[in-house]
Amino acid sequence: MIILNGGSSSGKSGIVRCLQAVLPDPWLAFGVDSFVDAMPAKMQASDEGIEIAADGVVSVGADFMALEAAWMEGVAEMARAGARVIIDDVFLGGAASQQRWQKALGDLAVLWVGVKCESEVAAGREVARGDRVPGMAALQADSVHEGVIYDLEVDTTHTESLVCARTIASHVG
Numbered sequence: 001m002i003i004l005n006g007g008s009s010s011g012k013s014g015i016v017r018c019l020q021a022v023l024p025d026p027w028l029a030f031g032v033d034s035f036v037d038a039m040p041a042k043m044q045a046s047d048e049g050i051e052i053a054a055d056g057v058v059s060v061g062a063d064f065m066a067l068e069a070a071w072m073e074g075v076a077e078m079a080r081a082g083a084r085v086i087i088d089d090v091f092l093g094g095a096a097s098q099q100r101w102q103k104a105l106g107d108l109a110v111l112w113v114g115v116k117c118e119s120e121v122a123a124g125r126e127v128a129r130g131d132r133v134p135g136m137a138a139l140q141a142d143s144v145h146e147g148v149i150y151d152l153e154v155d156t157t158h159t160e161s162l163v164c165a166r167t168i169a170s171h172v173g
Contacts, residue, residue, distance in 0.1 A: 001079050001108055002027075002168065003087040003101060005148060006115030007140030008132055009125040011156035011164070012088040015115060018165030019086055023172065028078070031088035035071050039064070056135030058092055072104035079108050090140060095147030113168055114145055114153040121157050 002019065004012045016029045036050060043049025048061035060068075079085050091097030098112070117125075119141035126137040152171050154164040 001085045001087065001105065001110045002113060002172065003089060003110055004113045004115050005089050005091045005098070005144060005150075006117065006156075007119075007122055007137055007142075007144050008090060009122045009129060009137040010115045010117040010141070011125075011161055012115045014161035015154070015156070015164050015168070016086050016088050018162045019168060022162070022165050022169050023084075025084055027084040027086050029086045029088065030075055032090055033088070035068070039067065043067075052133050052136065054133065056133045056137075056139050058090075058136065058140075060092065069100065069104070072101060076104045076106070076108060079105070091144045091148055092140075094144060095149075097144075098148050109173070111152065111168070111171055112148075112150045114148065114150040115164070116145065116153060116155045116157070117141060118157045 004015060006012045013031065013033075016031070020027055020029060036044065039049060043063060045051060046061065046063075048063040050058065050060050050064050052058050075085060075087065089097070089101075119138040122137035122141050123134075126132045126134065152168060154167055156164060
C-alpha cells in the first residue's frame with residue numbers, strides 16, 4: 001500500500017494518477033473525497049457526519065468516524081487479498097489519523113508519503129478548482145502533517161505531479 005497524506009489542494013490526486021501510470025503493476029486508488037461523496041447527503045453537513053465551516057475548518061462527528069473505520073478496514077482487506085492500493089487522504093487529526101490507519105492495516109507493508117505544498121500555492125489551487133471552501137487549503141497545509149511519521153516526503157510547491165510520482169515509485173518495493 002501507498003498512503004499519501006496532504007492538505008486540500010496539495011496535489012495528491014494528480015500524484016495518484018501519475019503513480020498509476022508509472023508503476024509497472026496495476027494499483028487501485030481510493031481517496032477521502034470519494035469516501036465523503038459516498039456518504040449520505042444528510043451526513044455531509046451534520047454534527048455527526050462532516051461539516052465544513054465558511055472559513056474552511058473541517059470537523060467530523062461520531063458517525064463519520066465509524067464509517068471511516070469501516071472504510072479503512074475494507075481497504076485493508078482488499079490489500080490483504082492481494083490488491084495494490086494507493087490512498088489519497090487528509091489526516092485532519094495528524095498523528096491520530098495515521099494511528100487509525102495503522103490499526104486497520106496491521107502488518108501490511110505501507111509506504112507512508114507526506115505530500116507538502118506551501119499554503120499560498122495550495123490556496124491558489126483551491127481558488128482555481130472552485131470546488132473547495134476558501135481557506136481550507138491554507139488551514140490544512142501544515143496541520144495535517146503534525147506528528148505524522150513518513151517514509152518519504154514530496155513537495156508539490158514547485159515540483160510537478162509526475163516527478164513526485166516517479167520519486168515515490170522509486171521507493172516501492
